[in-house]
Amino acid sequence: MEGHPLALHDVMFIPALVAQASDEQNKKWLRRAQRREIVGCYAQTELGHGSNLRKLETTATYDVSTQEFVLHTPQITSLKWWPGGLGKSSNYAVVVANMIVKEKHLGPHSFLVQLRDEITHQSLKGITVGDIGPKLSFNAIDNGFLGFDNYRIPRTNLLMRHSRVEPDGTYVKPPHAKINYSAMVRVRSHMATGQGNFLAQALTIAVRYSTVRRQGFIESGEQEVKVLDYQTQQHRLFPSIAKAYAFTFAGYETIRLYEQLLKEVDTGNVSLMADLHALTSGLKSVVTHQTAQGIEQARMACGGHGYSQASYISEIFGVAVGGCTYEGENMVMLLQLARYLVKSVEQIKAGESGKLGPLVAYLAVKVDGVDLEKGVEEYMKAFQHVSRLQTWKASEKFLKLLKSGEKREVAWNKSSVELTRASRLHTRLYIAETFKRSVQEVADPRLKEVLTDLLHLHVNYELLDMATYALEDGFLSSSQLDYVRDQLYFYLAKIRPNAVSLVDSWEFSDMQLRSVLGRRDGNVYENLVAWAKASPLNKTDVLPSVEKYLKPMMNSKL
Numbered sequence: 001m002e003g004h005p006l007a008l009h010d011v012m013f014i015p016a017l018v019a020q021a022s023d024e025q026n027k028k029w030l031r032r033a034q035r036r037e038i039v040g041c042y043a044q045t046e047l048g049h050g051s052n053l054r055k056l057e058t059t060a061t062y063d064v065s066t067q068e069f070v071l072h073t074p075q076i077t078s079l080k081w082w083p084g085g086l087g088k089s090s091n092y093a094v095v096v097a098n099m100i101v102k103e104k105h106l107g108p109h110s111f112l113v114q115l116r117d118e119i120t121h122q123s124l125k126g127i128t129v130g131d132i133g134p135k136l137s138f139n140a141i142d143n144g145f146l147g148f149d150n151y152r153i154p155r156t157n158l159l160m161r162h163s164r165v166e167p168d169g170t171y172v173k174p175p176h177a178k179i180n181y182s183a184m185v186r187v188r189s190h191m192a193t194g195q196g197n198f199l200a201q202a203l204t205i206a207v208r209y210s211t212v213r214r215q216g217f218i219e220s221g222e223q224e225v226k227v228l229d230y231q232t233q234q235h236r237l238f239p240s241i242a243k244a245y246a247f248t249f250a251g252y253e254t255i256r257l258y259e260q261l262l263k264e265v266d267t268g269n270v271s272l273m274a275d276l277h278a279l280t281s282g283l284k285s286v287v288t289h290q291t292a293q294g295i296e297q298a299r300m301a302c303g304g305h306g307y308s309q310a311s312y313i314s315e316i317f318g319v320a321v322g323g324c325t326y327e328g329e330n331m332v333m334l335l336q337l338a339r340y341l342v343k344s345v346e347q348i349k350a351g352e353s354g355k356l357g358p359l360v361a362y363l364a365v366k367v368d369g370v371d372l373e374k375g376v377e378e379y380m381k382a383f384q385h386v387s388r389l390q391t392w393k394a395s396e397k398f399l400k401l402l403k404s405g406e407k408r409e410v411a412w413n414k415s416s417v418e419l420t421r422a423s424r425l426h427t428r429l430y431i432a433e434t435f436k437r438s439v440q441e442v443a444d445p446r447l448k449e450v451l452t453d454l455l456h457l458h459v460n461y462e463l464l465d466m467a468t469y470a471l472e473d474g475f476l477s478s479s480q481l482d483y484v485r486d487q488l489y490f491y492l493a494k495i496r497p498n499a500v501s502l503v504d505s506w507e508f509s510d511m512q513l514r515s516v517l518g519r520r521d522g523n524v525y526e527n528l529v530a531w532a533k534a535s536p537l538n539k540t541d542v543l544p545s546v547e548k549y550l551k552p553m554m555n556s557k558l
Ligand SMILES: CCCCCCCCCC/C=C\CCCCCCC/C=C/C(=O)SCCNC(=O)CCNC(=O)[C@H](O)C(C)(C)COP(=O)(O)OP(=O)(O)OC[C@H]1O[C@@H](n2cnc3c(N)ncnc32)[C@H](O)[C@@H]1OP(=O)(O)O
Pocket: 003, 007, 008, 011, 042, 044, 045, 050, 051, 052, 053, 054, 084, 178, 181, 182, 184, 185, 186, 187, 190, 191, 194, 195, 273, 274, 277, 325, 326, 327, 328, 329, 332, 336, 339, 340
């Protein structure tokens, strides 16, 4: 859970080579990387810039006389900063640098760069490299810094699957300007399943513990109840169980789309890139945020023991919440999706609704009302309505500011909170839709029934959570919202008997969970005592600090 120093070798270094190095280059590098004869990382972010890639300062200047690129770190803010595995473990990196050829700045490009000697592992001349120090979590990973002092690499170390620099300095452009961002899009495509998995771990711990913990009464005079029988506890945990499933289903779809994209790009078809970029930008932002919230609620649902490291939930939280920042800070990525939504609105206004992609076609279709009692399809129409409403409102605000003479960037900034709201609603619609479709495809009728309950819980929880939008224009009435509330409470109670099976079905072992509270055998109290006794402070009855500090203080006459 604390991460692995070689994680980025598998998660980004190898995928960057696969997607961006030419077949010829990969004959040299890929097998060596796969066999772990060389260890690599993905070095893009700098001390001064992470989000705004166009302002990366590390330069790779082509020297036509030697057919080499000269990598250089012009100032302190240009140091690479953050890459996982860079500090101590890697001897190679895919480095993203601003490429300069014949004095022309050609923007960020990826290069394979050797950092350390393959035998001694010592850093090479011209390279400054090290670890950036402890973090909130992920402390088994050596996130690092890296500087170059006019460090030379061969021309052929520019990753040349999609763009090239010929020996004479002729630049051959890629088929899409952002094709070099593919390693990021890949990780974002995998993040919904990854985060769903973190959420599932925290929920497994909290739900199991909630059936061991007895406290208070529901009906007086009876045995104290398992805390999972409280409606508030169910409300805290069960909607997140539904989300963990929903995120996983959505993630399967984005992973499939990324694989499709990779194949299509190789045939020169880049049409999926904009759609997948928009989709994964929104999804990574919503999923990471809701996962962090869900894990924190799971911790609180374990009361005092949730705060102990014996629960292990704090570690899961620390790792998961990193996802709100890495692979694109969440607000920044929501605004990327918003660009796509605004463009879609502009297309509709221009009478080109027919050109809209399937995920945004609903923006052009108005619905007057819904009959929620007819079932999940009607909820989908309600989600479409609130997303459409907010997308149009935010877009109109932006377009009006533009028309009033504001500069594009200023108008955008003044509309940005509303735009991020639109992006979230659009993404939540997508999550609900993929959840619905995935449940419909389940063949086993008993499994389908339980998952359908979770789906119902999800759509009622989500609609209630977005109620202000739906009430704003009178789309939903307050009596409809009462119906949604009743349904929500109905499904909380209905799911209760299946709650433990739902989390057990994720099949985390005790070794994976590392939680005293979430043990499979439920022997929480004995093991909490054993865990406490094993605390380093309990190795001796009297600590050296007693002689050193306590006694002088207690014996002092002052
Ligand atoms: C087995 C599989 C494993 C997979 C791993 C899964 C992991 C999940 C769980 C993990 C569990 C444990 C594992 C531990 C591992 C942890 C990994 C953490 C690693 C972290 C790595 C990093 O963080 S790497 C650095 C990431 N950095 C960023 O994400 C930077 C964010 N910034 C950007 O991406 C860009 O700068 C930004 C997109 C914001 C803007 O780009 P810019 O060039 O400035 O472009 P604009 O001017 O804004 O836009 C111009 C047009 O280009 C379009 N566009 C932008 N990007 C793309 C793209 N990628 N694809 C397509 N199109 C793009 C943009 O939309 C604009 O279009 P328009 O038409 O003009 O509107």
